[in-house]
Amino acid sequence: xxxxxxxxxxxxxxxxxxxxxxxxxxxxxxxxxxxxxxxxxxxxxxxxxxxxxxxxxxxxxxxxxxxxxxxxxxxxxxxxxxxxxxxxxxxxxxxxxxxxxxxxxxxxxxxxxxxxxxxxxxxxxxxxxxxxxxxxxxxxxxxxxxxxxxxxxxxxxxxxxxxxxxxxxxxxxxxxxxxxxxxxxxxxxxxxxxxxxxxxxxxxxxxxxxxxxxxxxxxxxxxxxxxxxxxxxxxxxxxxxxxxxxxxxxxxxxxxxxxxxxxxxxxxxxxxxxxxxxxxxxxxxxxxxxxxxxxxxxxxxxxxxxxxxxxxxxxxxxxxxxxxxxxxxxxxxxxxxxxxxxxxxxxxxxxxxxxxxxxxxxxxxxxxxxxxxxxxxxxxxxxxxxxxxxxxx
Numbered sequence: 001x002x003x004x005x006x007x008x009x010x011x012x013x014x015x016x017x018x019x020x021x022x023x024x025x026x027x028x029x030x031x032x033x034x035x036x037x038x039x040x041x042x043x044x045x046x047x048x049x050x051x052x053x054x055x056x057x058x059x060x061x062x063x064x065x066x067x068x069x070x071x072x073x074x075x076x077x078x079x080x081x082x083x084x085x086x087x088x089x090x091x092x093x094x095x096x097x098x099x100x101x102x103x104x105x106x107x108x109x110x111x112x113x114x115x116x117x118x119x120x121x122x123x124x125x126x127x128x129x130x131x132x133x134x135x136x137x138x139x140x141x142x143x144x145x146x147x148x149x150x151x152x153x154x155x156x157x158x159x160x161x162x163x164x165x166x167x168x169x170x171x172x173x174x175x176x177x178x179x180x181x182x183x184x185x186x187x188x189x190x191x192x193x194x195x196x197x198x199x200x201x202x203x204x205x206x207x208x209x210x211x212x213x214x215x216x217x218x219x220x221x222x223x224x225x226x227x228x229x230x231x232x233x234x235x236x237x238x239x240x241x242x243x244x245x246x247x248x249x250x251x252x253x254x255x256x257x258x259x260x261x262x263x264x265x266x267x268x269x270x271x272x273x274x275x276x277x278x279x280x281x282x283x284x285x286x287x288x289x290x291x292x293x294x295x296x297x298x299x300x301x302x303x304x305x306x307x308x309x310x311x312x313x314x315x316x317x318x319x320x321x322x323x324x325x326x327x328x329x330x331x332x333x334x335x336x337x338x339x340x341x342x343x344x345x346x347x348x349x350x351x352x353x354x355x356x357x358x359x360x361x362x363x364x365x366x367x368x369x370x371x372x373x374x375x376x377x378x379x380x381x382x383x384x385x386x387x388x389x390x391x392x393x
Contacts, residue, residue, distance in 0.1 A: 013332025013345025035059025071362025085330030222246025287333025
């Protein structure tokens with residue numbers, strides 16, 4: 001096996017998990033509800049692999065002869081966020097939820113942040129929608145030079161700054177300082193830099209976002225691949241999610257289209273190993289913003305690019321190939337559901353290419369790590385993951 005191209009469709013869940021009630025998510029179904037609203041959604045390439053054939057899939061028609069393997073995964077860890085989801089994929093089990101701050105961060109945390117960064121204070125310190133809060137406080141931030149610090153239902157410490165006041169590099173410095181402060185019981189999953197600019201009409205985020213994650217456990221799938229002398233090339237925010245653990249090369253992206261462009265380019269850079277891509281717009285642009293139509297059209301755009309990738313790896317035309325495509329998600333974010341939070345859902349699993357029997361029903365995996373363990377076997381890497389099982393036997 002030469003390469004695995006693993007694409008995470010950030011937040012594209014497929015129906016409430018058995019324990020959804022524990023998270024207040026009974027009745028959620030990201031792809032099912034989108035397909036219900038937009039029954040004309042065109043996903044021919046995902047369907048050809050077996051997307052509509054997955055047990056429990058709603059709104060997507062099955063095909064008679066799937067070209068790949070298909071199934072769904074249930075999360076084992078105690079969370080429904082990006083970090084926990086991705087970590088579990090690589091064999092890291094998280095039994096306790098990361099800390100969250102529905103009432104804002106403690107005074108001692110904020111005071112230390114202000115003292116150590118030298119800023120004249122902060123604005124907000126509460127739960128907020130990022131696109132809303134920068135427009136509510138953008139003028140004040142520019143006048144007072146106070147960063148906007150806010151959180152969400154996730155375990156995040158977010159810092160938003162106007163790029164004309166603090167450059168992205170200056171903002172990243174603040175984030176690194178916050179990452180050092182947030183330890184022990186306050187060890188949040190991610191500190192996120194949220195730079196923005198004024199476009200003449202409103203304040204809008206730029207593509208200079210960066211995530212500063214807590215360090216994952218090692219060994220994990222990525223370190224095992226690296227230590228075996230193979231490449232782990234991260235596309236999008238993968239490098240940030242894993243705080244660089246096991247990463248041998250990385251590139252950040254502007255949006256989904258750029259993410260797929262960079263994934264294609266990685267085929268010319270990676271000879272052997274894993275190309276690991278996160279497509280974040282499903283979550284950040286459409287899921288959290290409750291834009292079901294944008295979500296549907298985004299899925300269609302991805303499906304077109306998937307067709308290009310299937311042709312590129314060769315086996316689509318019956319040519320010999322040592323490449324395998326794997327597609328999954330890290331959680332749900334149903335744009336038709338209550339609130340703006342992630343949703344606790346099953347995630348789909350599609351596999352296509354070398355080493356994958358056509359028409360294989362993978363059933364329901366009991367951990368996201370089942371995907372990671374299968375990747376380890378496909379790449380013939382020694383060192384079984386602590387959790388997870390090979391789905392292709």
